[in-house]
Amino acid sequence: MNADLQVAIGPLALKNPVLVASGTFGYGEEFAPYFDLSILGGVVTKTITFEARAGNPPPRIAETTAGMLNSIGLANVGVEAFLREKLPFLQRFSTAIIVNVAGRSTEEFQAVLRCLEESELRIDAYELNYSCPNVKEGGMAFSASPQVAHAVTSALRKVTRKPLIAKLTPNVTNIAEIARAVAEAGADAVSAINTLLGMAVDYRTRGPKLGSVVGGLSGPAIKPVALAKVWEIKKAVDIPIIGIGGVQSYEDVLEFMIVGASAVQVGTANFVVPNCAARIVRDLQRYCEQQGICRLADLVGTLQVNN
Amino acid sequence: MPALHACPVTRNEQVSQTVFRLTLHAPDLALAAAPGQFVNIRIQEAPVPLWRRPLSVYSVDRDAGSIRLLFEVRGLGTRILAASRPGTTVDALGPLGSTFSAPPPETLPILVAGGLGIAPLHFWAEELVRAGRRPLLLFGARTAEALCPLDDLRRLAWDLRLATEDGTEGVHGMVTELLATALAERAPQQTMVYACGPVPMLREVVRICAAHGVDGQICLETLMACGFGACMGCAVPARGCSPQPSYKLVCKEGPVFTFAEVDLER
Ligand SMILES: Cc1cc2nc3c(=O)[nH]c(=O)nc-3n(C[C@H](O)[C@H](O)[C@H](O)COP(=O)(O)OP(=O)(O)OC[C@H]3O[C@@H](n4cnc5c(N)ncnc54)[C@H](O)[C@@H]3O)c2cc1C
Ligand SMILES: Cc1cc2nc3c(=O)[nH]c(=O)nc-3n(C[C@H](O)[C@H](O)[C@H](O)COP(=O)(O)O)c2cc1C
Ligand code: FES
Numbered sequence: 001m002n003a004d005l006q007v008a009i010g011p012l013a014l015k016n017p018v019l020v021a022s023g024t025f026g027y028g029e030e031f032a033p034y035f036d037l038s039i040l041g042g043v044v045t046k047t048i049t050f051e052a053r054a055g056n057p058p059p060r061i062a063e064t065t066a067g068m069l070n071s072i073g074l075a076n077v078g079v080e081a082f083l084r085e086k087l088p089f090l091q092r093f094s095t096a097i098i099v100n101v102a103g104r105s106t107e108e109f110q111a112v113l114r115c116l117e118e119s120e121l122r123i124d125a126y127e128l129n130y131s132c133p134n135v136k137e138g139g140m141a142f143s144a145s146p147q148v149a150h151a152v153t154s155a156l157r158k159v160t161r162k163p164l165i166a167k168l169t170p171n172v173t174n175i176a177e178i179a180r181a182v183a184e185a186g187a188d189a190v191s192a193i194n195t196l197l198g199m200a201v202d203y204r205t206r207g208p209k210l211g212s213v214v215g216g217l218s219g220p221a222i223k224p225v226a227l228a229k230v231w232e233i234k235k236a237v238d239i240p241i242i243g244i245g246g247v248q249s250y251e252d253v254l255e256f257m258i259v260g261a262s263a264v265q266v267g268t269a270n271f272v273v274p275n276c277a278a279r280i281v282r283d284l285q286r287y288c289e290q291q292g293i294c295r296l297a298d299l300v301g302t303l304q305v306n307n
Numbered sequence: 308m309p310a311l312h313a314c315p316v317t318r319n320e321q322v323s324q325t326v327f328r329l330t331l332h333a334p335d336l337a338l339a340a341a342p343g344q345f346v347n348i349r350i351q352e353a354p355v356p357l358w359r360r361p362l363s364v365y366s367v368d369r370d371a372g373s374i375r376l377l378f379e380v381r382g383l384g385t386r387i388l389a390a391s392r393p394g395t396t397v398d399a400l401g402p403l404g405s406t407f408s409a410p411p412p413e414t415l416p417i418l419v420a421g422g423l424g425i426a427p428l429h430f431w432a433e434e435l436v437r438a439g440r441r442p443l444l445l446f447g448a449r450t451a452e453a454l455c456p457l458d459d460l461r462r463l464a465w466d467l468r469l470a471t472e473d474g475t476e477g478v479h480g481m482v483t484e485l486l487a488t489a490l491a492e493r494a495p496q497q498t499m500v501y502a503c504g505p506v507p508m509l510r511e512v513v514r515i516c517a518a519h520g521v522d523g524q525i526c527l528e529t530l531m532a533c534g535f536g537a538c539m540g541c542a543v544p545a546r547g548c549s550p551q552p553s554y555k556l557v558c559k560e561g562p563v564f565t566f567a568e569v570d571l572e573r
Binding site for chain 2: 023024025026030031033034054055057058059060061062063064065066067068070072075219220221248268270271272273274275
């Protein structure tokens with residue numbers, strides 16, 4: 001028996017629920033030596049902004065217990081070079097191409113999206129990175145306020161008919177409220193979570209370990225937080241959720257799906273085991289066959305809770 | 308092409324109080340690796356330590372199908388690696404990174420190593436000797452015990468000059484003083500410098516070479532989360548005329564850079 005691993009993220013059909021997370025998979029090329037990218041459900045590319053960005057001053061990364069901190073600072077080649085030099089590479093793989101975009105303002109978000117819309121290259125969906133801290137609207141992160149998240153999503157909805165996935169930050173009091181706002185504004189799905197604000201200090205030098213003092217925590221350490229956020233969002237909205245945070249095995253995928261995620265993204269684990277996402281797909285297939293699970297999608301949101 | 312390799316440990320020798328020399332059976336790596344390149348080692352199948360640990364290729368034996376690494380115990384990762392015994396297997400990703408480029412014919416390659424910076428330069432010296440060149444190796448450390456492994460270094464057909472900061476072996480002083488002396492002995496176009504060691508040492512190497520009009524390459528170290536260009540964590544400031552900062556990735560564009568590529572002053 002061949003288990004069916006297909007899942008749907010709203011209008012976006014994926015051959016399996018294993019995607020790779022923005023900023024942890026380069027533009028795909030870096031991983032091609034290690035496995036055939038067509039195995040993946042989808043690739044989410046590094047965040048693209050309108051202009052190229054050099055990123056933050058080093059040191060940009062620090063290792064912590066079961067996690068890492070980063071303050072890369074959205075280093076990227078800019079939308080034009082992305083279309084010219086990076087996106088063509090991914091076209092040859094039969095996997096969903098999801099382009100992650102960001103902007104300092106709603107206008108920049110729209111400008112990036114318009115450039116991508118004009119391209120003839122295949123793009124299957126957009127993921128909106130709502131976690132960058134510098135925005136015109138009072139310097140607040142896009143997904144820190146439901147009003148702002150709603151306004152930006154509505155503005156972007158007008159630019160494209162392709163699936164829009166709003167990527168949410170966990171660094172808010174009420175993530176479900178933000179999810180509700182973007183769903184109302186027309187987002188097709190949400191992905192959760194981006195990194196958690198964190199910090200590391202060197203007791204000998206009494207200095208921070210990151211050049212920008214604070215950064216984003218990712219890796220196995222954040223999986224419990226991510227599961228809780230997916231669960232909170234699941235209770236609040238009907239649109240599909242993509243779970244992100246510390247996924248490194250097929251068991252992790254199953255846990256996220258049971259809690260309510262329709263798919264997951266593998267992030268930090270790609271750095272440690274470059275063919276990790278491919279292994280997870282194979283392990284999922286094997287598990288489903290052994291367990292007689294015909295349709296993996298049936299698992300979504302099956303968490304048993306005794307009240 | 309880099310790949311994942313499961314490498315059996317064939318030997319692990321302690322060569323000083325804190326330094327180990329690890330021999331791995333790795334025929335593909337032995338064939339593919341070039342001087343300056345590194346392998347990224349997964350310490351254990353557990354989330355701590357999370358990242359792989361980059362180590363330079365110290366030596367290859369293509370006939371025996373083995374590679375050697377030379378490392379110092381600094382923290383958890385290298386401590387666990389130091390305890391690995393023959394029969395166990397090491398998960399190595401590689402070969403990764405850029406390589407030293409050949410010195411022009413008729414020039415003297417001068418290799419300047421500070422401490423564990425000897426690791427990539429030892430491999431480079433071996434290759435130069437195999438190619439019929441006779442490099443000058445300048446090697447410095449804090450104290451005699453840290454000048455290791457001298458058994459390998461004394462065996463081969465190159466010129467070796469030593470320096471220690473406490474004077475317990477070789478010249479009393481810094482390895483960069485040996486460099487200044489060596490450069491003063493020759494016309495600038497007759498030498499090519501290759502250096503690896505702590506950043507303050509590299510800064511001094513670049514300064515001395517600039518003063519003598521000598522060109523060369525340096526091998527850098529940074530923290531690395533991936534080692535193959537995916538995380539953008541290993542950035543170092545690039546040298547350029549633009550006022551905007553720009554960066555180079557040590558794992559992918561390096562670890563070997565020309566003097567002109569990176570800005571060690573920032
Ligand atoms: C390309 C490259 C080649 C290298 N080659 C060698 C080699 O041949 N031999 C060798 O002994 N070491 C080499 N290193 C350094 C080596 O990777 C670190 O010593 C090692 O990762 C420390 O791991 P740990 O778990 O033992 O220490 P940790 O517990 O991670 O750290 C202990 C201490 O070491 C410092 N440290 C950690 N990583 C690095 C690093 N990459 N560079 C400098 N300091 C670090 C930390 O800041 C901390 O103070 C190389 C590094 C790079 C980037
Ligand atoms: C080095 C690094 C860079 C990242 N860059 C981005 C980015 O450009 N855009 C984005 O939306 N998320 C970025 N992220 C966040 C990840 O996509 C993901 O949400 C987060 O790492 C949690 O998943 P994980 O625990 O599996 O890594 C980055 C994460 C890391 C570790
Ligand atoms: S270590 Fe990840 S890009 Fe260099």
